[in-house]
Each structure stands twice: as structure tokens, then as C-alpha cells.
Amino acid sequence: MRALDILDEVIAGPIKTVEIARKLGMSKTTAHRLAHALKSRDYLSITPDGFALGPKLLQLGAMAESQTDLVRLARPLLEVLSSETGFCSFAGQREGDWSRHLDRVNGRQRLRVATIPGDVRPIAETGLGKALLLDEGEETWRRLYVASRNGRVTESEVQRWIAHMREFKVRQVVDHDSELGDGVHSIAAPVRNAKGRIVMAISIAGATQYYQGEDAGQLAGKVARSAREISALAGYAG
Numbered sequence: 335m336r337a338l339d340i341l342d343e344v345i346a347g348p349i350k351t352v353e354i355a356r357k358l359g360m361s362k363t364t365a366h367r368l369a370h371a372l373k374s375r376d377y378l379s380i381t382p383d384g385f386a387l388g389p390k391l392l393q394l395g396a397m398a399e400s401q402t403d404l405v406r407l408a409r410p411l412l413e414v415l416s417s418e419t420g421f422c423s424f425a426g427q428r429e430g431d432w433s434r435h436l437d438r439v440n441g442r443q444r445l446r447v448a449t450i451p452g453d454v455r456p457i458a459e460t461g462l463g464k465a466l467l468l469d470e471g472e473e474t475w476r477r478l479y480v481a482s483r484n485g486r487v488t489e490s491e492v493q494r495w496i497a498h499m500r501e502f503k504v505r506q507v508v509d510h511d512s513e514l515g516d517g518v519h520s521i522a523a524p525v526r527n528a529k530g531r532i533v534m535a536i537s538i539a540g541a542t543q544y545y546q547g548e549d550a551g552q553l554a555g556k557v558a559r560s561a562r563e564i565s566a567l568a569g570y571a572g
Contacts, residue, residue, distance in 0.1 A: 336360060337368050341377065341391070348383035395528070404525070404534055405436050408564045412439045412536065415560045419553055421538035422447050423560075425525075426462045429454065431478055433463035433535075447518055447539045456482040458495075461510030461520035465535035468503045468524055475499050506561075507554045508537075517542050521554050523561035528569030536561055 339358050343349055355365040369385050372378040376390035408425050416423040416439040425437040435453045440446060457463035458478040467475060479495050480487055502508045512518040522537035538557055545553075562572070 336364070337372060340365070340368055340372065340385075344378060344385055344387055348381050348386040350384035353384070404564070404568055407567045408525070408534070408536065409437060409439075411560050411563050412437060415439075415536070415538060415556060416441050418556055419538050421540040421544070421553075424449065424462055424537045424539065425534055426466070426537075427534050428457060428463075428466045428532075431457055431481065433457045433460055433466055435462070436534075441538075441540060443540050443544050447541075449539070458482040459513065460537075461508045461522040461539070462535045462537040464499065464502060464508045464510060465522035465524045465537065466532055467499070468506065468508075469532055472496055472499075505554075507558050509550075509554070511542070519545055521557045523558045525561050525568060526565045526570040528571070530570065533568060534564070536564065 336358065340354055343354055343357055351365045351369055352362060354360075354369060355362045358365070369378060373380060373385070373388065376388045378385045378391075379388040380386075405425055412423040412425060419441070420443060421441040422443075423439045423441070424435055426433050426435040428434075432454050433456075435449055435451055435455075438449070438451055455463060456478070457466060458475070459482045467478065475496055476492055479492060483491075506523060508520075508522040510520045510522065512520070518539055519542045520537045520539035522535050524532040525534040525536060527533045536557065538553065565572075
């Protein structure tokens with residue numbers, strides 16, 4: 335268990351033996367012995383700044399990521415989200431300048447969103463796509479928004495869209511009214527992996543009329559909570 339405690343400390347970055355001993359309340363001799371035992375099995379490596387993650391852990395991390403079906407892991411939480419809110423819930427990932435919907439759980443509303451798994455849309459055109467873009471810079475936001483409108487957009491519209499994206503980035507939750515004239519509103523949030531990168535997004539969506547009388551803050555909180563729970567399954571520690 336003490337060896338595992340050392341690995342937990344090294345995750346944050348290189349650390350010297352004396353700091354390991356101090357943080358974990360063990361003698362320097364014990365910290366030195368355990369750290370070198372981990373190094374001998376390639377779980378740790380030695381750098382000028384102390385012990386760091388070794389090649390075996392990097393290998394295991396890559397293998398775990400390749401073997402993790404995040405959409406499958408997210409499915410039970412999407413079902414809970416849809417049950418709690420009554421709305422259709424979705425999961426999707428980025429494919430270049432596009433977003434692809436990968437899963438859907440139907441809500442209780444009579445009027446249902448037409449989007450189905452496999453659908454691909456310009457990434458700046460949907461709430462789920464916007465959530466996938468929250469870590470991008472403003473020049474990328476501009477380019478993708480203009481492209482989604484086929485270049486037929488004014489500078490004031492671009493600035494208004496970027497201002498909304500700034501707000502969404504701070505909140506880590508996206509509110510989106512469909513621009514397709516179908517009267518659909520969605521709330522989306524990003525899902526992050528162990529490295530903190532956005533690897534997926536989830537959303538709830540439904541006809542705007544179904545949002546009347548609902549507490550928008552509570553709905554956004556439930557989407558954000560579900561995104562955090564799925565991120566935890568992907569290894570994100572916050």
C-alpha cells in the first residue's frame with residue numbers, strides 16, 4: 335500500500351525522496367527503498383527533479399485508454415440523466431471539424447429530437463459540438479462558426495457567438511438553441527480523460543416548449559454532474 339501511495343504522489347509530477355517521506359509520513363530509508371523497487375520494475379524513472387512516472391505506467395495507461403469503451407461506460411449514466419430530466423440524452427465525439435452522435439437515450443416527451451446515433455453535423459452547429467470545443471482558442475471558434483454558416487455571417491454575429499462561447503467555457507456547460515428552425519434546445523457538457531483532454535461530450539435535448547417551467551440551473555447542474563461522473567470513469571481526477 336505504501337508503494338501505491340508513492341505512485342499516487344508521482345502522478346502530480348516528479349518528486350524527490352525526501353518529499354515522498356515527508357508527505358507520506360515514512361522514513362527516508364523506507365521511501366528510498368520503495369521508490370527504487372518501483373524503478374527496478376519500470377513503474378518509476380529517475381529525473382533531475384526526482385522520481386517520475388516510468389515506462390511501464392505509460393504503457394499501462396496507453397493500454398487502458400485503448401481498451402476503454404467510453405460510450406459503453408457512459409450509457410448507464412445517460413440513462414439516469416434521461417430518467418431524471420425527462421429529456422433525450424446524447425453522447426458524441428469530435429471528428430475534425432464535425433461532431434458525431436454516438437449514443438442516444440430517449441426521454442419521456444411525445445415530441446422527440448430527430449438526431450440519431452451516427453448523425454454528423456458541423457461541430458459549431460450543435461450544443462454537443464460546442465461542448466467539444468470549449469478548450470479551443472477563439473480563432474478556432476471563429477473559423478468553425480463561419481464555416482458552419484457557409485461564410486454568410488456578419489462580424490457582429492461572430493462576436494456574439496464568441497462571447498457566448500466564453501461564457502460556456504467558464505461554466506463548462508453549454509446552452510444551445512438550434513439554428514435549424516426545429517425548435518430544439520439542448521444543454522451540453524464536456525467529458526475529459528485522465529490527461530484532462532475533452533474526449534467526448536454529453537447533452538440533453540428536447541423541444542423548447544418542454545423546458546417551460548423547468549429550472550434551467552438544475553437541468554444544467556444535472557448535465558454537468560453526469561459529465562463529471564463519466565469523466566471520472568475515463569480517469570479524470572478534476
